[in-house]
Amino acid sequence: MVLVSAQGDDARKPNLIIIFTDDQGYQDLGCFGSPDIKTPRIDQMAKEGMMLTDFYAQTVCGPSRAALMTGCYPFRNARRDKGEVPHPKLALAEITMAEVLKSAGYATGMVGKWDLAGHSQTKFDMNLRPGKQGFDESFWTPGSNDAFVNLLRDDQLIERKADLSTLTRRYTNEAIQFIDRHKEGPFFLYLAHTMPHTKLAVSTQFKGKSKAGLYGDVIEEIDHHVGRVLDHVKKSGLDENTYVVFTSDNGPWWVKKDHGGHAEPLRGEKCTTYEGGLRVPCVIRAPGNIKPGRQSSQLAATIDLLPTFAALAGAEVPTDRVIDGVDMSAFLHGEAKEKDRSFFFYQHKFLRAVRVGKWKLHVPHTQSHRQGLGKKWRVHMRPENRPFIEEVTLYDLESDVAESKNVASDHPEVVARLMKRIAHMRKDLGDGGYRGENARALGKDDYFGRGIEGK
Known part of the structure; x- marks a missing residue:
């Protein structure tokens, strides 16, 4: 620590x-x-x-x-x-x-x-x-x-x-x-x-x-x-x-x-x-x-x-x-302007979407996304929200907060920019069965041991 x-x-x-x-x-x-x-x-x-x-x-x-x-x-x-x-x-x-x-x-x-x-x-x-x-x-x-x-x-x-x-x-x-x-x-x-x-x-x-x-x-x-x-x-x-x-x-x-x-x-x-x-x-x-x-x-x-x-x-x-x-x-405190930043949407271990400014991009569900919890959790959703996403989907939250109209084809440059952020996060943190390079140790006794002994 x-x-x-x-x-x-x-x-x-x-x-x-x-x-x-x-x-x-x-x-x-x-x-x-x-x-x-x-x-x-x-x-x-x-x-x-x-x-x-x-x-x-x-x-x-x-x-x-x-x-x-x-x-x-x-x-x-x-x-x-x-x-x-x-x-x-x-x-x-x-x-x-x-x-x-x-x-x-x-x-x-x-x-x-x-x-x-x-x-x-x-x-x-x-x-x-x-x-x-x-x-x-x-x-x-x-x-x-x-x-x-x-x-x-x-x-x-x-x-x-x-x-x-x-x-x-x-x-x-x-x-x-x-x-x-x-x-x-x-x-x-x-x-x-x-x-x-x-x-x-x-x-x-x-x-x-x-x-x-x-x-x-x-x-x-x-x-x-x-x-x-x-x-x-x-x-x-x-x-x-x-x-x-x-x-x-x-x-x-x-x-x-x-x-x-x-x-x-x-x-x-x-x-x-x-x-x-x-x-x-x-x-x-x-x-x-x-x-x-x-x-x-x-x-x-x-x-x-x-x-x-x-x-x-x-x-x-x-x-x-x-x-x-x-x-x-x-x-x-009103001392700084709003920050331009990304927020990533994870469903447990699955990277599903990213938001930057008014834009939110959902990625298609991979095969691993369709298994285990990715499939099981659908029973908790409204029927209209259960289908797997089959293509890159972009929403303008400023004009469409209900995420109803895919505008990906109208803004290819935005899609490309947000997909780069998705790629970076997959490498950094991970997605599905892949743990990224900066995800912390999972199940390693030496890592857990140091934490336990330190407290």
Whole structure:
């Protein structure tokens, strides 16, 4: 691990909070156009801060969390399981956001869904718990709430099969208590809600309140508790020195029907690499640092949060490995123009598309793309999004955000330019069964061993 500790007065460093929801669609906030889900607290957060309308995560839960924590495309990260498993057991040799911020004197806390030690409530690797990945304190559940949720505090199991309807409130209570313990700062809090991943559950206070059914009830309860966090930050006198990011891990889970969310006007859903699969709502609030009422279509992503937070904290990002994210702090502060950059769309290990500016290019599905998870995941998609792509497909997202008209034949020069970026990424990171030259070691005991021994 190569990190450089920051110098200076810790008291002046900003506090950093990420609120991460699960399977919440692009449209599932009032400020992002929901016609029937009311989210007054997050809407107000957007008015007081900034909305990023072209913000990307990853296609599914575990990879999305790996990307957030490491600033890298998930396929780049080393892991302690077979690469065919979609949800990674993140190797301890990886350097997380929490570890980067600890090097700069931050107290670090994790609350909620972890999903980086095994996608199971019972069969997970305790050696990969949050406390082994840079978090001083953790109140967490190992994976999703497909059937039930067990709760742990640090390395101790404290409750089996917790009442799902209490989780949003309990997570928020724990987050507020963490803020109280570390209000002298600086602190980093990662609050990862279990909801609105199914099974859906909501407290009596919010049951039946939304026009959007149970799913809407769940989102409106999350909104209420986001407000509690913001209120507590302000009450604690930390408002002017705290950045709060609200976003989601991937698009809505279409197969869950009324218990899934919405991504309109985007095409696609969870498990696809159309816009609705990876583009998620994002709101950032930082009074005194981010001008209120801003809205930007700057291409940005969860992989950018690690280098951005490192810059805000005066920390150094790892220098011994590729980090895919970029520092967006100057842009957020209005001190720099929008960045011209690429974003690559991976469906697990398959490179599906690239976006540069307004252009998005989908590559044809190869034979390997049509096997294994590439085939299996299609059941999670709307029927119209299931067909394999047979030819290079180019969309102008500025005029066609729904990805409905292939304009590749009209812009051969754009196709050629973007195909060069695809070729570079295949060499650098990989695609399908090929691991690129800068993908980190997969299954090498010496690499994993160094990470384990170092912690």
